[in-house]
Amino acid sequence: MSEVAVKPNNDLSKSVKAFLTKYSIYFILVLLVAILTFLSPAFLKPVNLINIVRQISLIAIVGFGVTMIIITTGIDLSSGSVIAVAGIVASKFAHPDTYPLAVALILGLGVGLLAGAINGFFVSIVKLPAFIATLGMMLSFRGVGYILSEGHPITNFTKEYDFIGSGYWLGLPLMIYILFGAAVLSYVILRHTKTGKCIYAIGGNQQAAVVSGINVKKNLMFVYSYAGMMSALAGIMLSSRLSSGQPTAGLTYEMDAISSAVIGGTSLSGGIGTIQGTLIGALIIGVLNNGMDLMHINAYYQQVVKGSIIVLAVILDKARNR
Amino acid sequence: MEEQYILEMVDISKSFPGVQALKGAGIKVRKGSVHALMGENGAGKSTLMKILGGLQPADSGKIILKGQEVSFSSPSESLKNKISMIHQELTSIPHMTVAENIYLGREPLAGKVFVKDSDQNARATELLQGLGIQIDPKIKMVRLSIAQMQLIEIAKAISYNSEIIIMDEPTSAITEREVEHLYTMIRNLTKKGVAVIYISHKLNEIFNIADEVTVMRDGEYVNTKKIEELTRQDIISMMVGRELTHMFPKVEVEIGEPVLEVKNLTRAGKFNNISFTLHKGEILGLAGLMGAGRTEVMESLFGLVPANSGEVLIKGKPVNIKSASDAKKNGLAFITEDRKLTGLFLPHSVKDNIIAASLDRFVVGGIFMNEKSVNGICEDQKKLLRIKTPTIEQKVKNLSGGNQQKVLLAKWLLTDADIIILDEPTRGIDVGAKSEIHALMGELVKTGKSVIMISSELPEILGMSDRIIVMHEGKLTGEVSRQDATQDVLMSFATGTI
Ligand SMILES: Nc1ncnc2c1ncn2[C@@H]1O[C@H](COP(=O)(O)OP(=O)(O)OP(=O)(O)O)[C@@H](O)[C@H]1O
Ligand SMILES: [Mg+2]
Numbered sequence: 124m125s126e127v128a129v130k131p132n133n134d135l136s137k138s139v140k141a142f143l144t145k146y147s148i149y150f151i152l153v154l155l156v157a158i159l160t161f162l163s164p165a166f167l168k169p170v171n172l173i174n175i176v177r178q179i180s181l182i183a184i185v186g187f188g189v190t191m192i193i194i195t196t197g198i199d200l201s202s203g204s205v206i207a208v209a210g211i212v213a214s215k216f217a218h219p220d221t222y223p224l225a226v227a228l229i230l231g232l233g234v235g236l237l238a239g240a241i242n243g244f245f246v247s248i249v250k251l252p253a254f255i256a257t258l259g260m261m262l263s264f265r266g267v268g269y270i271l272s273e274g275h276p277i278t279n280f281t282k283e284y285d286f287i288g289s290g291y292w293l294g295l296p297l298m299i300y301i302l303f304g305a306a307v308l309s310y311v312i313l314r315h316t317k318t319g320k321c322i323y324a325i326g327g328n329q330q331a332a333v334v335s336g337i338n339v340k341k342n343l344m345f346v347y348s349y350a351g352m353m354s355a356l357a358g359i360m361l362s363s364r365l366s367s368g369q370p371t372a373g374l375t376y377e378m379d380a381i382s383s384a385v386i387g388g389t390s391l392s393g394g395i396g397t398i399q400g401t402l403i404g405a406l407i408i409g410v411l412n413n414g415m416d417l418m419h420i421n422a423y424y425q426q427v428v429k430g431s432i433i434v435l436a437v438i439l440d441k442a443r444n445r
Numbered sequence: 446m447e448e449q450y451i452l453e454m455v456d457i458s459k460s461f462p463g464v465q466a467l468k469g470a471g472i473k474v475r476k477g478s479v480h481a482l483m484g485e486n487g488a489g490k491s492t493l494m495k496i497l498g499g500l501q502p503a504d505s506g507k508i509i510l511k512g513q514e515v516s517f518s519s520p521s522e523s524l525k526n527k528i529s530m531i532h533q534e535l536t537s538i539p540h541m542t543v544a545e546n547i548y549l550g551r552e553p554l555a556g557k558v559f560v561k562d563s564d565q566n567a568r569a570t571e572l573l574q575g576l577g578i579q580i581d582p583k584i585k586m587v588r589l590s591i592a593q594m595q596l597i598e599i600a601k602a603i604s605y606n607s608e609i610i611i612m613d614e615p616t617s618a619i620t621e622r623e624v625e626h627l628y629t630m631i632r633n634l635t636k637k638g639v640a641v642i643y644i645s646h647k648l649n650e651i652f653n654i655a656d657e658v659t660v661m662r663d664g665e666y667v668n669t670k671k672i673e674e675l676t677r678q679d680i681i682s683m684m685v686g687r688e689l690t691h692m693f694p695k696v697e698v699e700i701g702e703p704v705l706e707v708k709n710l711t712r713a714g715k716f717n718n719i720s721f722t723l724h725k726g727e728i729l730g731l732a733g734l735m736g737a738g739r740t741e742v743m744e745s746l747f748g749l750v751p752a753n754s755g756e757v758l759i760k761g762k763p764v765n766i767k768s769a770s771d772a773k774k775n776g777l778a779f780i781t782e783d784r785k786l787t788g789l790f791l792p793h794s795v796k797d798n799i800i801a802a803s804l805d806r807f808v809v810g811g812i813f814m815n816e817k818s819v820n821g822i823c824e825d826q827k828k829l830l831r832i833k834t835p836t837i838e839q840k841v842k843n844l845s846g847g848n849q850q851k852v853l854l855a856k857w858l859l860t861d862a863d864i865i866i867l868d869e870p871t872r873g874i875d876v877g878a879k880s881e882i883h884a885l886m887g888e889l890v891k892t893g894k895s896v897i898m899i900s901s902e903l904p905e906i907l908g909m910s911d912r913i914i915v916m917h918e919g920k921l922t923g924e925v926s927r928q929d930a931t932q933d934v935l936m937s938f939a940t941g942t943i
Contacts (some may be wrong), residue, residue: 230535253626317552317557320541324549327538334500335549337522 130247131205147439148387149404154408156412159414166417173295179409180302181206185380186387186401187309188239188350193384194313194326195346196393197253202236202380204264206373208234209358211268214277214368224283230299231359238264239351240344247343249262261377268370268396276367288364298360303326305353312349322346326393386436409434450509451476452497452609457490457506461843463835466492467664471506474609477638479631481645481672483873485684486847487833488642489664494611497803498530499523521550529605533613533644533846533873537586537594544582547601562785566722570603582815592619592735599627601855603634610634611642614846617873618782620735621936627653627689630732646847646875647902648677660684685877693880693908696887700911701725704895705864707746710755716919719755723864723897726890731899733939737791737916739899740782743866747772747779760865776777778802778862780853782869782899786859788853791842795834796823798841798852803859826855829885831878847874854882858889865889868899882941883909903932917941 159166184221185202192199194415215232216222228388245256313319321342324332332432357376362368387404389396415425447870452474459467466791468491474480482490497508501515508515510526517523523530537546544566553564569582576597586594595618602610603631616624629642631654642731651658651672658675660667661682667683707724710716716738723729733739745752748766757764759775772779778854779786790798792911800807800819807822809815823837830851834844841852850873857865867886886909900906906913913930915923915938923938 164858233620264842311559315562317554317558317560320545320560322551323545324538327540328536329532331536331538331546332549334498334520334532336519336524337550338521394538 148400148436150405151436151439152403152407152410155410155414159239159410159417162311163414163417163437164320166414171413173299175406175409175413176302177296178296178413179383179405180298181361182376182379182383182408183302183402183405184305184357184382184397185350185358186405187305187398188346188353188391189308189377189380190387190396190398191313191322191346192253193351193381193389193391194322194393194396195343196326196329197343197352198257198258198381198391199242199345199354200254201242201264201375202262202350202357202372202377203375204234204261204268205238205351206218206266206358206376207268207368208271209240209355210309210362210372211272211277211368211370212283213359214280214362215271217280219279219281219436224281227284228359232355235351235353235355235358236348237351239348239354242351243344243347244360246347247340263368268372272368272370276369277362278367280363280366282373282382284363285366288360288362288366290401291389296408298364303357304395304396306402309353313398318342322392326395328394379408382433404436407427407436449475451511453507453509454493454507454618455507457493457496457508458504459489459501463839464843465664467496467503468508468941469665470661471666472642472659472712472882473669474640474642475657476608476640477635478656479641479643479654479932481643481658482661483644483646483650483651483680483684484661484667485656485833485877486851486873486926487845487874488661488684490661491613491845492664493661494530494613494642495900496643496747497523497528498611499849524605524607527605527608528611529602529607529609530611531598531602531613531615533617535591535594535598535618536596538589540585542583542585543573543580543597546586546597547572547582547604553611562737567640572600575866576600576603577626586892590736592620592623592921596623596626597714599630603630609642610639613644614646615643616647616872621903622734622940623829624650639767646879648680648874648876649904651680652677662686684875693905695777695909696884696888697890698726698887700727701831701893704759706756706761708756708758710742710745710752710757712741712745712750712752716745716916718848719916719921720893721914721921721924725893725895727911728890728896728898728909730913731897731916732901732903732906732913732935735901736918737939738919739916741919742916743779743868743897743899747777749779773802773860776861776863777866778857778860778864779866780868782871782872783852784813788856789841789849792840794838795827795832795841795844795852796820796837798844799823799837799855799859802856803861806859808930822859823855826859830855831881848876850874851878851882854885858885864895864897866899869901870898871900871902871905903935906930906935907932 165171165346189199189202209231212234213227216227216230223274242257242260246253247252287297292300313322321337324337325339327338359372361372383404384396384401387400387409411429450473455471456713457467457470457562469495472482480879484490496503499522508931514696515526547569548565550678552560555561573580578600580593591925599615615627634641645651655672657669658680659669662684701724703722704725708720710719719742731739742753746757748771766775771842796819802816807815807819827837832851833848841849854870871882874882890896898909909929913928914921917934917939918941922941925934
């Protein structure tokens with residue numbers, strides 16, 4: 124019959140614990156940064172930090188769209204292939220003295236939008252499982268990439284097009300601004316618009332969304348199209364950064380994007396997830412990659428570490444959502 | 446005389462694969478009245494209302510709204526026509542806030558795009574205050590108890606300012622006190638001219654609140670009468686098509702030695718120092734209001750959520766139950782109150798659900814399922830509990846709410862547990878099946894098993910229990926024997942006024 128001893132600081136320790144679990148991924152990031160700073164003096168240099176953010180900008184941008192999809196209980200496996208095709212299409216219209224920059228951008232983004240809309244059609248109207256619909260898109264769009272490029276990288280760009288991936292403004296790479304813009308846009312959509320509420324509602328309880336008069340099909344179409352466009356944006360940035368549109372570009376990016384979302388607290392069973400979480404998730408992946416590179420850790424071991432971190436993050440997240 | 450009805454549904458038919466759910470069903474509802482829709486489990490009440498709510502199309506028939514023929518192909522159309530609905534199944538979104546849930550799909554917007562969260566919260570606060578519901582609209586739905594969620598769904602349906610509100614078993618998850626609260630809300634609505642279609646299996650409620658009653662049986666319209674012209678017996682015999690004599694068939698069983706002793710069980714913030722004893726052959730009633738902690742005690746007893754302190758003895762031996770499988774090994778069975786969340790596998794067949802907790806019993810040679818005995822036993826259970834389903838292969842999600850509850854009961858009755866915990870066992874179950882379940886409880890204790898029954902229906906507690914314990918705000922406030930128990934005594938224990 125042991126009575127529970129009531130500790131005077133019980134409430135305090137409880138709320139500290141609640142705080143820690145609520146922001147666990149932020150702490151993981153801070154912890155990683157601290158460890159890496161300690162192990163490698165080069166890590167905390169501004170150049171290196173900027174480099175990390177630029178490196179993760181692509182998977183984070185893809186991750187924002189993927190986050191929305193996962194919140195609706197879907198998945199997107201086609202991001203990597205869309206990156207390649209959008210990059211190739213934009214590249215084709217980015218040769219000097221041909222078209223203005225806008226044409227390349229609009230067509231590149233348009234291809235992504237189209238791919239996303241096709242995914243959305245199969246998921247919301249034909250009612251295929253998202254895994255299957257986007258797997259089909261992943262395979263066939265990779266093929267489209269090879270067809271359009273005839274298997275060769277497309278090079279020779281205008282200065283403006285090159286500027287997207289390698290330009291600087293006020294001392295920071297342009298890519299970081301684009302990342303920031305995409306993050307803010309996605310955050311506002313998800314957090315502050317009616318569409319955002321609908322996305323959470325569909326993932327939280329689709330039946331409830333239906334009986335509340337929400338147009339589930341329309342919102343799913345939006346989400347997949349938006350994600351397609353985000354992948355295309357990343358594809359344009361990547362082709363510019365590499366100075367070539369390549370049919371092999373963006374391989375396995377979909378996995379990094381999904382990992383960022385999941386590490387950042389997006390639940391694969393739907394209804395839960397945030398843009399800021401995905402951004403942090405991408406940063407965790409980026410910091411890990413960069414840190415391990417700096418420490419010259421063998422690439423095979425790097426994969427083991429990355430895999431373990433993802434599983435660990437999800438375990439933590441489970442504790443958080445209990 | 447046609448215009449006196451705000452809504453007429455005429456000759457509605459609807460079939461699903463293998464089931465004709467409605468054949469020529471109908472209802473005529475007057476403005477500003479409460480119209481009860483009654484019928485056994487599977488009679489087609491929810492289906493008829495889903496057609497009105499735009500969730501399912503009818504195969505044939507007419508809906509006439511204020512003299513105009515209409516048809517709804519989606520819930521939003523029906524909402525636009527000022528018809529809102531409280532669904533039999535809770536339809537809340539767990540990780541969104543109360544306010545977001547209430548205004549889902551019609552958020553206050555700035556510039557047609559941006560949701561004005563603070564406006565929305567303010568509106569929700571005003572709505573809930575106006576209805577006398579003390580729940581903070583900013584907290585997430587998961588934090589609420591089932592009963593609170595139910596209140597939110599009621600508030601949500603009212604917030605549409607509809608002319609017709611359909612309430613499909615709105616009281617299935619709330620207790621007497623909240624039911625009174627609901628009556629008040631309904632009376633305020635009808636005063637404003639709102640028509641309410643009220644589905645419930647609880648006859649008390651019908652006599653308290655309804656103006657008219659329409660009865661359905663097997664998908665067909667039976668009759669509509671003013672409540673004054675009806676007795677309980679009338680309604681029951683219209684529903685079941687036969688006489689039903691005794692409602693609480695209490696079987697006298699000799700009470701034996703203690704089988705379960707709970708001593709000073711405590712879980713911080715939920716319940717404190719709970720001690721009670723259950724004897725062989727006994728039905729122990731556990732009464733209390735919503736949020737009294739009754740379900741929580743049983744969850745800890747069953748190992749789902751650990752208690753902080755206390756002791757549990759089964760057949761005199763101390764046991765340490767840390768999980769549901771420990772509990773099962775110790776001869777406990779727990780039939781939960783929330784069948785969707787913790788009880789049933791909705792996409793699976795009736796058969797697979799029934800055998801889910803007693804798989805070992807059907808295994809031959811440690812590996813293979815004995816399909817023949819599975820089928821035989823499931824067919825027996827289907828007959829015994831009168832589960833209304835075309836075959837035992839039917840997916841549980843396609844059964845009517847009450848029949849789902851019966852499947853859940855069948856599942857646990859198959860386990861050879863000695864101590865059976867029933868949490869709201871007859872919620873959503875029609876009168877006929879209810880008395881069968883009660884009879885079944887009698888059979889169980891006759892064979893030497895013991896039952897703990899949580900129920901928010903006082904007549905059921907009074908009618909079935911050998912002994913009754915009452916909880917109030919996490920504490921045991923009273924214990925009464927069958928002879929001394931009355932509705933008043935239990936209520937005063939339950940509200941903590943003794
Ligand atoms: N989607 C569906 N697929 C197949 N059968 C269905 C479906 N929905 C309902 N039914 C069947 O239609 C019949 C009527 O069901 P309904 O839910 O309308 O009953 P109810 O009167 O509301 O019963 P309860 O009191 O148990 O809620 C039942 O036999 C049920 O199994
Ligand atoms: Mg029903």
